Amino acid sequence: MLATVASVNSANRLKVHLSDKYHIPSRIIQTPSSLTKEGCGYSLKFEDKHKNAVKSCAAELRINIRAFFREENTGNKVNYVKE
Numbered sequence: 001m002l003a004t005v006a007s008v009n010s011a012n013r014l015k016v017h018l019s020d021k022y023h024i025p026s027r028i029i030q031t032p033s034s035l036t037k038e039g040c041g042y043s044l045k046f047e048d049k050h051k052n053a054v055k056s057c058a059a060e061l062r063i064n065i066r067a068f069f070r071e072e073n074t075g076n077k078v079n080y081v082k083e
Contacts, residue, residue, distance in 0.1 A: 002043040002080065003054050004031050004066040011042040017057050024050045035069060035080055043069075051083075 005011050011028045018024040024046060031041040046054060048070060058065050069080040 001048045001051060001071065001083075002029075002031070002035075002045055002069045003058070004035065004041055004043045004069070005058075005063060006041065006066065008042045010063045011044050013061055014044055014054070014058055014063055017061055018044075018046070018050075018054065022050075022053050022057060024053055026050075026054075032080065035067075041066070 003014075005014065008028065015026050015028055018026055026044050026046040029043050029045050031043045035041075035043075044054065051068060055065070068083040070083055072079045072081055
């Protein structure tokens, strides 16, 4: 799952807090261009089951999550479904 945020700084703060407080692994990626109107942005990638913890963590840090996207693998292509 991806949580899109406005900046690499926000993504990094969220990643560190998730790891330190909730022991949830995640990684920062550039948001796929198909998911952002501005053509840039960063996302935090994590397991789907941690979505509620990511929401809570973002609220604690006052980080706005623009959207959540679930990844669907269709053979050799990844599709993203907004949640």
